[in-house]
Amino acid sequence: MEKFTSHTGTALPLRRSNVDTDQIIPAVYLKRVTRTGFEDGLFAAWRKDPEFVLNNPAYSGASILVAGIDFGTGSSREHAVWALQNYGFKAVLSSRFADIFRGNSLKAGLLTVILPQENIESIWAGIESDPSLAVTVDLVARQVRWGSESAFFEIDEYTRWRLLEGLDDIGLTLRHVAAVDTFEKGRPNFKPKTLPAKI
């Protein structure tokens, strides 16, 4: 995974709440067997509307998405994270994320930052009056900066360290393979196995 330390870019305001992962990428776009190429599916239904903010040329090249509350509800499809990344987003800001989406994003290296709604409103106001306004998401300082304003955000220390170092979660767990071996020896016999198959 790519390291994430600090990112500065322009930001796109998505003034909608409860954006579910079916909106982020509809199911019909989930058929690829790679991790790339999902950008065409990003907000596919909404993008058909010329007025949709993603179609506004003023925000082309934006790399930070500033979304309404409860972003990423619904389906566990990690394709939603990949679609955002494939399109060019490095970070998403919202006052609340759905659990599975947040977990997926932090595994895949898309930084999801929780800020109070008043900060989100302030950033929206800033980038709507000046779409070229630079926004910085600084994981080292745990801070978002825009215009003359800034706000600190919380993120658990372990996840932050993993993102800063760009570490592979599986590699980290495999360091503890002896503990897994030990645990398996103590598992009860009555726990089911899928093999050999019984039908």
Place this chain on the structure above:
Amino acid sequence: MAKTLAQKVWEDHLVRRVAGEPDLLYIDLHLVHEVTSPQAFEGLRLTGRSVRRPDLTIATEDHNTPTTDIDKPIADLVSRTQIETLRKNCAEFGVRLHSLGDANQGIVHVVGPQLGLTQPGMTVVCGDSHTSTHGAFGALAFGIGTSEVEHVLATQTLPLQPFKTMAVTINGALPVGVTSKDIILTVIAQIGTAGGQGYVIEYRGDTVRALSMEARMTICNMSIEAGARAGMISPDETTFAYLKDKPHAPMGADWEAAISYWNTLQSDADAVFDNEVVIDATSLSPFVTWGTNPGQGAPLSANVPDPEQIEDLESRGAATRALTYMGLTAGTPLRKIKVDTVFLGSCTNGRIEDLRAAATIIKGHKVASEVTMLVVPGSAKVRLQAESEGLDKIFLEAGAEWRQAGCSMCLGMNPDQLKPGERSASTSNRNFEGRQGVGGRTHLVSPLVAAATAIRGTLSSPADLLEV
């Protein structure tokens, strides 16, 4: 210290606990399907890793699969590639797979329980948010993303931060015509789509105790629609009776050992939940959604709400937007809403009991001429069982379509989709914009409401059939 059911199962699976790091949890069962697994298997290939426990892993084909002509190659080439990729991956990594046409193929959350692979006190994961279904057995079961699928394939563990626990207690006798689907739709409308965020919900109370396993699965299935990662119900005699003699249920001395462990899987009497919600079952009635998230629901007897009457500005805006998408006018009685399609199926309501319940209502009636009704069993086994009971004939004689097993119209991924502007009454779990096809409009309902709606052509409950 007193513990909740979720805490007990969590602690029984702790591989490693170190301050400042997530807990490392052992996973007892990993369910796999074609959509969220290809990139995970590819990740293993790229890093030269193998599947640690193929014997704790099982795959099935469900999301992409057509529900007609299953003996022919899948017409959609991209869907076919995804299915073929799963087949290749399972063969290469030694994972058991139930393919289209196999008697055990079906929706992953129907297949696990029917094989007896889902048991109390287990940790169960799948790259699918409706994995919460398996919590009905007292398992800790939750959906994961593809990165986590790869993690479980490689290590049979997951690093996780502990969840908070919420008790949803439901007491009292359910009125006639009210089902577990109405219970969970009511719970979601009450606590909101983010109300369960960060929690495992434990459903308790005498109403829950009286429910069948199928009905319990419907409730746990939609925990994710309330924002909760998992829902659980402590196991009891109903659970044990369901499991007894299932193909992978323990046998002999193992059964006895399992029962004595399973009997410990109750929240302690003095356990403290982080949040509690109480529901009076006697006050419930058939419940349907009118909006574009599962929390936007109301009793069938109500009218489409007026967004102007909603105080919270955020909710008001969402309701206004939802009514525009749904093509509904505030104040319209929900019972007057006409539908084009009725979908009976999905991991929420595609089990044998759901088909039986709908068949009881539809028997001797005809599906309204302007309505298409799709009946899609949750698994091939459910379909065979239903056919042995003659349910297929009841649906066919009423004018409904009797299909092969799969996710079907629950999500717009296979050929079963709504056309733009079409409206459905659907026993599935999500009424998101475009969920059942681009521009499609979804009302979530119970199997009983689905059946009555198919007959009358407007959102209806079985009681409405008595009015002539």
